[in-house]
Amino acid sequence: MNINVFAQEYLRAAVRKPSQFLQARPARLCTICGYEGRFLDVGPRPEARCPNCSSKERDRIMGLYLRANRLNLTDKAVLHFSPERPFFRLWKDNPRYVAGDVKISKVANAVVDITNIQFEDDHFDYVICHHILEHVPDDAQGMRECFRVLKPGGTAFFSVPLDQSRAETWEPPADMPAAEIERICGWDHVRLYGRDFPDKLAAVGFDVDEIRFSTEDGDRSRLTEKHAFEPQGLDRLFVCRK
Incomplete structure (x- = not known):
């Protein structure tokens, strides 16, 4: 057990939402650190965070894939954008x-700009x-840059908030106020992706596999975010090869 992280996360959870500790919760399993026990609420998202490594739902989807495929990235050449804390702790010494x-x-x-990788x-x-x-105005350029710097035979992992009810990604009109865009898409987001997201990745050259987890895994490890933007399911990992 990571005592320092555990203490910090429990203190933060107790300050932000003490009522959660009055509710009985089943044991959950973290796919990254292997912790099994109570997960903590994050805002409106129940049982979102592992107290032992700080993983969130989207982190554990990646962790599940790595474990299932026995992938060890600790000695590989890896470019990781806006790193999630649990993975940064695991790989920072590489x-x-x-x-x-x-x-x-x-x-x-x-410091790396995804649209102009150095x-x-x-x-x-x-x-x-x-x-x-979803934060990048020119997302196609970002995808092209990721493809460019990846070795032949290499693998890229992508995930975004997805509205599975949409066949096509929604791009806001040029004159739409930022506040209205955020109301529709979420904080600091500039678009809302639809089911065509893997097609966008394929258009820059990637071979794309869409990975879904089982209902059992989703419940055991809390892999789907539940928040105000209900249509945006986060139960997809796109594994892309060059």
Whole structure:
């Protein structure tokens, strides 16, 4: 058990929503750190966070895939955008791990713009990009750059908020106020992806597999976010190969 993280997460949860500890909760399993026990609420999302490694739902989807396929990235050349804390802790000592963000961050070791990546062609074994593209005005350029820096035979992982009821991604009109866009799409999001998201990845050259988890895995490890934007299911991982 990671005592420091555990104590911080329980204290944060107790301050933000003490009433959650009055409710009986089943034991959940974290796919990243292996912790089994009570998960903590995050805002309106019940049982969203693992108290042992701070993983969220979207992190555990990635963790489930890595475990199921016995993938170990600790010594690989990895480009990871806006890194999730549990993975940053696991991989930060790897000198080939680039934890990139558009600004200086405690969970990043490089400043990287996804639309203008500063590394040469065919550089990385893996690219990880979870919940980034919905913030990027030119998402197609970001996808092209990820494809460019990935080695032939390499793998890129993508996930975004998806509205499965939409066949096509919704792009707001140019004159729509930012507040209205955020009301529809979520905070700081610039579009709402539909079922055509894998087609967008394929258009830049990727071979795309859409990975879904079982109902049992989803419940056991809390893999789907539940929040105000109900149509945006987060139960898809897109595994892309070059």
